[in-house]
Every structure is written in C-alpha cells, then in structure tokens.
Amino acid sequence: MVAPDPGDAARAASAKLKLDVLVYSETPAGRMVFINGRKYAEGDAVEGQGVIEEILPDGVTLRHQGQRFTIR
Secondary structure (H helix, E strand, O other): OOOOOHHHHHHHHHHOOOEEEEEOOOOHHHOEEEEOOEEEOOOOEOOOOOEEEEEEOOEEEEEEOOEEEEEO
C-alpha cells in the first residue's frame, strides 16, 4: 500500500479556493483578501481549507494539514 502524498491535501484545498480580491499593504494590519466571496486577514481560517499565513503582493500563502501553498 502506498502512503498518500501529503501535498495531495494541499492541492485539493487550493482547488476549492478562488481569490477574488487582494489588498496588500506594507503594514500587515492593512492587508486583506476576499476568497470565495468572504473577507479574510492573516491568521484567519478559510472554510476548513487552511489558515492564511501571509498575504503577499501577488498571492496568499496558506497552510493546510502541515503543507503550505499559495493561491494567486
């Protein structure tokens, strides 16, 4: 039996997320995103699909089940 690839969970999570709006600021408190129509900030959990680690100028880094991934 082959062990599941831990990246599979992150890929499945990212496939369910659509980045609608990204607002980047040099100040972390000024950053926000809208994913699947809902507003989030750094540290927020996203619909059971991960936690936002960082909002970047060109995407959002999330962590899901120990794996990091970025949506753009």
